[in-house]
Amino acid sequence: MSAEGGRPAQGEPVIDRAFAILGAFDGTRRVLSISEISRITSIPKATTWRIIGQLTRWGALEKTEDGHYVIGVRMWELASLAPRGQGIRDIALPHLEDLYAATGHHVILAIRDGGEAVMVDRLSSPQAPEVAYRVGGRMPLRGTAVGRVLLAHCPLAEANEILAQGPVQEPGGMLLGEAEMRQVLAHVKQTGFSVVRRTAPSQTVSVAAGIRDGSGKVVAALSVITPEGAAAPQALWPAVGTAARTISRSLGYKPASAPGYVAELRS
Structure with a gap:
């Protein structure tokens, strides 16, 4: 696959990339832009944008007013079930x-x-x-x-x-x-x-x-x-x-x- 997006290369399933994107957030990185997430995860920016869109629609991420992203409430709801x-x-x-x-x-x-x-x-x-x-x-x-x-x-x-x-x-x-x-x-x-x-x-x-x-x-x-x-x-x-x-x-x-x-x- 190309670096511009589309299907991930063999050995890198979409779910692994989604987990990597969620894992980019931590106690010192609570608010991130698409560019920052792409840099932290080494996932191409277009692919990062596409997966973030899916995660946002599901509620795992939320978009701030200035276009950055934070962990969504849906993740807290799931964590509360552990x-x-x-x-x-x-x-x-x-x-x-x-x-x-x-x-x-x-x-x-x-x-x-x-x-x-x-x-x-x-x-x-x-x-x-x-x-x-x-x-x-x-x-x-x-x-x-x-x-x-x-x-x-x-x-x-x-x-x-x-x-x-x-x-x-x-x-x-x-x-x-x-x-x-x-x-x-x-x-x-x-x-x-x-x-x-x-x-x-x-x-x-x-x-x-x-x-x-x-x-x-x-x-x-x-x-x-x-x-x-x-x-x-x-x-x-x-x-x-x-x-x-x-x-x-x-x-x-x-x-x-x-x-x-x-x-x-x-x-």
Whole structure:
């Protein structure tokens, strides 16, 4: 096919190009022109225009008054049907609100999607410190408190693949190699909590715990994020742990069903 449009070349189905166009949008690129989308995706401009037209008619994209494009409400409607995100959020929300009322600080809920965590909800006060991630945004598993909880409890083969990706930059600046990260994750499994200190965009401490479903599998993680020095992490453990256990019971979890393989993570 020519670069001016028409049918895509073999090996590049239209659906792949449509996904690439939707994937051009992220937290830093919320409003894009056709030319920008074409450049980001390397899809010819005429083809980009044609596919954007189809996506706009369906509601996946919306056109702004100045001719740019944003993600459409139809995408939010579909995302709200995802049981791993919205379903858990609906069950967890009353308990997140209780935790927020008890602490007065950021409370976040996240799930794992492959090698990243996705924030599905966040409760914050106007006085809360600035945090790095937004609702719907992706977070690194190895560098966030909720991410480490999710990584510590993901299937061992997947954990090994993620841990083999090289050293990770600690939020505080220190590099952690694979052996050090395995020790961190083993400690998370042993204590039930993950604590991460961050210096940017503000100095914060995050305390996270896992949420289990009826089979005992950790399916989500929640955390409280406080300004550095506002409270000792150990002082937050009872509230964070109680919220996580209560949500887990609402998902059908019974403590006897919990798996444990700390030794596997250490090996």
